[in-house]
Amino acid sequence: MKSLIELKGVSKTYGAGVSAVHAFGPVSLDIAEGEFISFLGPSGCGKSTLMLMIAGLLEVSEGAIRLGGADVCGPQTDIGIMFQDNTLVPWRSVRGNVELQLEMRGISIESQRDHVTSLLKSVALEDFASRFPFELSGGMQQRAAFCQAMVHDPKIVLLDEPLGKLDAMTREHIRADLQRLWMKTRPTVVFVTHSIEEAVQLSSKVAVITPRPGRIETVINIDLPFPRDLAIKGSAEFTGHVRHIQEIFHGYGVI
Numbered sequence: 001m002k003s004l005i006e007l008k009g010v011s012k013t014y015g016a017g018v019s020a021v022h023a024f025g026p027v028s029l030d031i032a033e034g035e036f037i038s039f040l041g042p043s044g045c046g047k048s049t050l051m052l053m054i055a056g057l058l059e060v061s062e063g064a065i066r067l068g069g070a071d072v073c074g075p076q077t078d079i080g081i082m083f084q085d086n087t088l089v090p091w092r093s094v095r096g097n098v099e100l101q102l103e104m105r106g107i108s109i110e111s112q113r114d115h116v117t118s119l120l121k122s123v124a125l126e127d128f129a130s131r132f133p134f135e136l137s138g139g140m141q142q143r144a145a146f147c148q149a150m151v152h153d154p155k156i157v158l159l160d161e162p163l164g165k166l167d168a169m170t171r172e173h174i175r176a177d178l179q180r181l182w183m184k185t186r187p188t189v190v191f192v193t194h195s196i197e198e199a200v201q202l203s204s205k206v207a208v209i210t211p212r213p214g215r216i217e218t219v220i221n222i223d224l225p226f227p228r229d230l231a232i233k234g235s236a237e238f239t240g241h242v243r244h245i246q247e248i249f250h251g252y253g254v255i
Contacts, residue, residue, distance in 0.1 A: 009063035041209030
């Protein structure tokens with residue numbers, strides 16, 4: 001498969017001289033078109049820093065990042081991105097927030113009304129389209145933010161711990177939403193998480209990141225069929241992947 005995201009010796013250092021902090025890298029990795037890859041590592045290892053560099057919101061200190069063969073030299077406007085703290089604006093409805101992404105790109109809202117409705121329906125928000133963010137639960141806000149990130153059908157979607165602040169049951173529900181939407185359109189997804197089980201459940205590959213400065217310890221192919229439901233999560237193959245990753249982090253003293 002063709003590489004859509006290329007990381008070539010990417011590293012990030014904050015500050016200079018004796019006060020410099022080496023936060024991440026160097027890391028080299030090719031991510032194929034249509035892949036769902038998780039960057040899995042402990043807090044402070046630089047996962048979010050990498051996400052910001054891929055999005056062009058943070059400059060690399062060394063190395064290069066290429067998206068679709070083009071160097072990342074500034075903010076990328078044709079990707080979808082979602083953070084742990086959603087970017088919904090409080091004065092617009094759920095539908096209005098999703099449509100905002102279309103407005104910003106000069107895409108006709110009228111021509112996309114059915115698409116927006118279908119997207120909201122896919123995450124069980126069709127009955128809340130006219131509600132405002134403060135009227136929604138945290139999980140519903142994150143579903144709306146995901147629709148916001150996906151409405152323009154991006155080829156690349158960056159998800160930076162979007163489920164980190166949700167309770168366990170809500171996380172499980174939204175994992176299923178993410179998995180279903182990815183299977184439907186197959187964008188290339190880069191997912192940042194510190195949950196081993198979450199990474200194994202959602203990903204075609206898991207890049208295991210070391211403690212700071214984050215480097216790739218190994219990339220594990222998760223060769224389990226999709227969709228990954230409760231039966232898959234109870235399988236010996238699933239628990240074997242989880243145990244393997246736990247052993248890696250145990251070796252680093254993280255768990």
